[in-house]
Amino acid sequence: MTLKIYGTAASRAARPLWVAQELGLAYEHIALPYQGGATRTPEFLQLNPNGRIPVVDDGGVLVWESMACTLYLAERFEGPDGTSLAAQTHAERAEILRWSFWVVTECEKEALAFLMHRFLMPPERRKPQLADDAVRHLAGPLRVLEQHLQGRPWLAGGRFTVADICVASVLSWVAGAADLMASCPQAKAWLDRCLARPAWQAVRKMARSA
Numbered sequence: 001m002t003l004k005i006y007g008t009a010a011s012r013a014a015r016p017l018w019v020a021q022e023l024g025l026a027y028e029h030i031a032l033p034y035q036g037g038a039t040r041t042p043e044f045l046q047l048n049p050n051g052r053i054p055v056v057d058d059g060g061v062l063v064w065e066s067m068a069c070t071l072y073l074a075e076r077f078e079g080p081d082g083t084s085l086a087a088q089t090h091a092e093r094a095e096i097l098r099w100s101f102w103v104v105t106e107c108e109k110e111a112l113a114f115l116m117h118r119f120l121m122p123p124e125r126r127k128p129q130l131a132d133d134a135v136r137h138l139a140g141p142l143r144v145l146e147q148h149l150q151g152r153p154w155l156a157g158g159r160f161t162v163a164d165i166c167v168a169s170v171l172s173w174v175a176g177a178a179d180l181m182a183s184c185p186q187a188k189a190w191l192d193r194c195l196a197r198p199a200w201q202a203v204r205k206m207a208r209s210a
Helices: 014-023 042-047 066-076 090-120 128-148 162-174 178-182 185-195 198-208
Strands: 003-006 028-030 055-058 061-064
Touching (some): 014 066, 014 162, 042 055, 055 066, 066 090, 128 178, 178 185
Antiparallel strands (some): 003 055
16 A cells, blocks of 8 residues: 555544545555654654654655645545546636635634634633634634635535635634634535535544544
């Protein structure tokens, strides 16, 4: 098996893993954690000198940075039945690139702050104000997404693509922000559709068993 994906599913490695699950790819999953020094060994640093997950090793072609891994797999592979998550036209490619970069620059930092300070960190270390501030910051970007999704089931090309994976993988972190989601019903419905897909559910199962 030449395709390998490094990184626990309970991390940003969920993004390329989601692509692999959607396409039914044969791959080896090396579920390295992001803590405890597993990514600082000499062997791993040969794969990614930054010492971070995920990493995709496609027969010696190394890709790191989670969005790069995700976009690479979508462009590199199709499913056995010909399913593609990649752009089919220049217009679709523009949408995929635009939304993938948008979610990183406009949403990811605040979405992670909400997740950490509302749910993941030990209660004594949480700072509720940071979670509240994150929700306020995200209201603007979510309105942009809400407007785009008027009359559209998916982000690009009228079909589920890697753009939906890139954006939904980040916004899944704020799915529990009830008031924020309620203020953007189209975005909430779209996110619910994405997170209900069997491929994402398979990735979540991997994360829970890690």
